[in-house]
Amino acid sequence: AQSVTQPDIHITVSEGASLELRCNYSYGATPYLFWYVQSPGQGLQLLLKYFSGDTLVQGIKGFEAEFKRSQSSFNLRKPSVHWSDAAEYFCAARSFTDKLIFGTGTRLQVFP
Amino acid sequence: GAVVSQHPSRVICKSGTSVKIECRSLDFQATTMFWYRQFPKQSLMLMATSNEGSKATYEQGVEKDKFLINHASLTLSTLTVTSAHPEDSSFYICSAPDITEEQYFGPGTRLTVT
Numbered sequence: 001a002q003s004v005t006q007p008d009i010h011i012t013v014s015e016g017a018s019l020e021l022r023c024n025y026s027y028g029a030t031p032y033l034f035w036y037v038q039s040p041g042q043g044l045q046l047l048l049k050y051f052s053g054d055t056l057v058q059g060i061k062g063f064e065a066e067f068k069r070s071q072s073s074f075n076l077r078k079p080s081v082h083w084s085d086a087a088e089y090f091c092a093a094r095s096f097t098d099k100l101i102f103g104t105g106t107r108l109q110v111f112p
Numbered sequence: 113g114a115v116v117s118q119h120p121s122r123v124i125c126k127s128g129t130s131v132k133i134e135c136r137s138l139d140f141q142a143t144t145m146f147w148y149r150q151f152p153k154q155s156l157m158l159m160a161t162s163n164e165g166s167k168a169t170y171e172q173g174v175e176k177d178k179f180l181i182n183h184a185s186l187t188l189s190t191l192t193v194t195s196a197h198p199e200d201s202s203f204y205i206c207s208a209p210d211i212t213e214e215q216y217f218g219p220g221t222r223l224t225v226t
Contacts, residue, residue: 043217102155
């Protein structure tokens with residue numbers, strides 16, 4: 001069955017530190033891949049997406065993600081975290097004609 | 113970017129009553145909208161796909177008679193939770209794709225059934 005896994009439920013980092021959020025997918029073929037951020041009171045916001053091509057994808061708010069086919073991974077990274085990055089992050093995937101499947105999310109906490 | 117709104121943002125209702133949640137695409141038209149349910153500390157689970165002018169498509173395990181979906185226009189879809197029970201308490205989120213098929217999500221509706 002198709003699935004998206006985010007192994008880390010909760011991550012805490014200090015402001016200014018680097019960040020990597022992990023995401024693995026299980027699909028028959030490479031799906032479209034997405035990272036969303038959810039802040040309280042706001043809808044999910046798309047950070048970046050991967051359809052094909054360059055495996056390093058740049059997104060908004062200084063985030064990037066790298067697609068690694070050999071590892072079935074699409075990890076999200078940011079070189080220097082800001083306090084405003086504290087939120088819930090969801091990795092999601094879908095095949096061309098199918099629905100979005102979300103991972104369970106990673107809650108990011110940022111300490112000053 | 114495109115905006116999707118939901119109303120109300122929070123609702124408390126008594127067990128046995130029905131509650132309607134609205135999802136609107138504010139600056140674009142959407143022939144399809146999606147309804148998700150999110151449990152605390154869990155992921156979003158797709159409940160149904162709302163189709164303008166036709167019946168909604170429900171995911172396996174979702175009671176179509178309990179969760180009534182009406183896609184009244186190209187900018188409005190409604191989810192009605194009928195005969196609500198405490199186990200229906202949850203966070204309901206809608207989304208709508210724009211012409212490029214990028215999904216835009218509403219801010220969600222917190223339903224509490226007492």
